Amino acid sequence: xxQLLESGGGLVQAGESLTLSCTASSSxxxxxxxxxxxxxxxxxxxxxxxxxxxGHAEYGNSVKGRFTISRDNAKNTVTLQMNSLKVEDTAxxxxxxxxxxxxVDSWGQGTQVTVSS
Numbered sequence: 092x093x094q095l096l097e098s099g100g101g102l103v104q105a106g107e108s109l110t111l112s113c114t115a116s117s118s119x120x121x122x123x124x125x126x127x128x129x130x131x132x133x134x135x136x137x138x139x140x141x142x143x144x145x146g147h148a149e150y151g152n153s154v155k156g157r158f159t160i161s162r163d164n165a166k167n168t169v170t171l172q173m174n175s176l177k178v179e180d181t182a183x184x185x186x187x188x189x190x191x192x193x194x195v196d197s198w199g200q201g202t203q204v205t206v207s208s
Contacts, residue, residue: 093117093197095186100202105178107206111171113186113199120144120164124189127160127171129182129204139184140171141192149192153179176206 094116103109111127119125126141138151140160148160159172169186186199 093119093122093188095188095197095199097184097186097199097202100184100204102205102207103176105176105206105208107176108172108174109176109204111173111184111186111202111204113169113171115167115169115188117167118164119162119167119169119188122188122190124187124192125160125162125169126187126189126195127169127184128187128195129180129184130201131179131182134182136185141187142169173204176204178206178208180204181206 096114099111127139128136129139130136140150142148142160157175162169183201185201187195188197189195
């Protein structure tokens with residue numbers, strides 16, 4: 092099972108940008124779906140973005156148009172570019188790897204993103 096390590100979280104102000112990176116312990120070239128989920132305090136975990144092996148990306152409704160997910164199969168990394176951040180984007184962000192959209196097999200430990208007003 093692949094191990095996932097997130098980095099890039101931190102404290103930013105509303106309107107600013109932040110880039111999250113996820114590095115896998117082994118090749119992700121054969122992993123069907125790589126993704127980012129997030130969980131805010133007191134809320135359920137929700138999709139931020141996910142991307143297939145072929146590069147097709149999907150996003151949660153609350154981040155569409157602001158976040159961009161990408162994957163580099165050669166470097167075993169997945170990146171989440173977050174622009175125009177809002178206070179409500181504050182959450183722990185988790186990198187995931189799965190065999191399909193609905194089957195997540197591996198989770199990272201998470202990285203905290205805090206957006207201040």
